[in-house]
Amino acid sequence: QKEVEQDPGPLSVPEGAIVSLNCTYSNSAFQYFMWYRQYSRKGPELLMYTYSSGNKEDGRFTAQVDKSSKYISLFIRDSQPSDSATYLCAMSLYNQGGKLIFGQGTELSVKP
Amino acid sequence: DVKVTQSSRYLVKRTGEKVFLECVQDMDHENMFWYRQDPGLGLRLIYFSYDVKMKEKGDIPEGYSVSREKKERFSLILESASTNQTSMYLCASTVGPSMETQYFGPGTRLLVL
Numbered sequence: 345q346k347e348v349e350q351d352p353g354p355l356s357v358p359e360g361a362i363v364s365l366n367c368t369y370s371n372s373a374f375q376y377f378m379w380y381r382q383y384s385r386k387g388p389e390l391l392m393y394t395y396s397s398g399n400k401e402d403g404r405f406t407a408q409v410d411k412s413s414k415y416i417s418l419f420i421r422d423s424q425p426s427d428s429a430t431y432l433c434a435m436s437l438y439n440q441g442g443k444l445i446f447g448q449g450t451e452l453s454v455k456p
Numbered sequence: 457d458v459k460v461t462q463s464s465r466y467l468v469k470r471t472g473e474k475v476f477l478e479c480v481q482d483m484d485h486e487n488m489f490w491y492r493q494d495p496g497l498g499l500r501l502i503y504f505s506y507d508v509k510m511k512e513k514g515d516i517p518e519g520y521s522v523s524r525e526k527k528e529r530f531s532l533i534l535e536s537a538s539t540n541q542t543s544m545y546l547c548a549s550t551v552g553p554s555m556e557t558q559y560f561g562p563g564t565r566l567l568v569l
């Protein structure tokens with residue numbers, strides 16, 4: 345079993361839809377949770393970062409962490425064609441100096 | 457604006473060749489990382505470095521080595537390239553022990569024939 349599981353998709357939605365992307369993990373010691381966005385032929389860029397459990401909102405994006413269920417989510421409201429990309433969840437143990445464990449990535453396509 | 461650059465965007469090499477992938481960051485970051493990205497497997501850590509001349513093995517170091525002679529430059533070396541090393545290689549850097557942000561380079565797509 346992989347340490348971090350993410351549905352690879354692809355996921356196709358119409359413009360304006362609410363998108364839900366999810367990851368599950370097995371290591372309860374993970375403390376830091378991140379979502380990266382990767383456009384085609386580009387490197388990943390950090391989208392959202394949360395520490396421990398809870399919600400974090402940034403514009404149309406909301407990240408949720410449920411440590412009791414070992415489950416994290418990224419919600420995209422009013423999705424746009426420019427949101428079409430691969431979304432990668434990543435997580436880290438406390439005091440691991442930046443070493444991240446990534447999910448497989450979910451490919452999202454938002455159709456106009 | 458932060459910047460991580462990689463020496464090549466696309467590279468084609470033959471089996472058995474020695475391959476050098478270069479990564480340079482201009483942010484004075486202590487930590488640098490090399491990942492490979494394959495469909496269905498996500499990003500997997502090959503090697504990382506916390507400081508000049510220091511290196512640590514990641515999850516899949518076999519067949520690779522690294523060099524960090526200067527703070528801004530982290531090189532990945534494939535001693536004898538094999539076809540199963542065909543992949544996208546991504547370099548990243550971050551400041552100090554904080555894992556809040558890893559800045560990634562654009563990637564090098566390597567094809568080994």
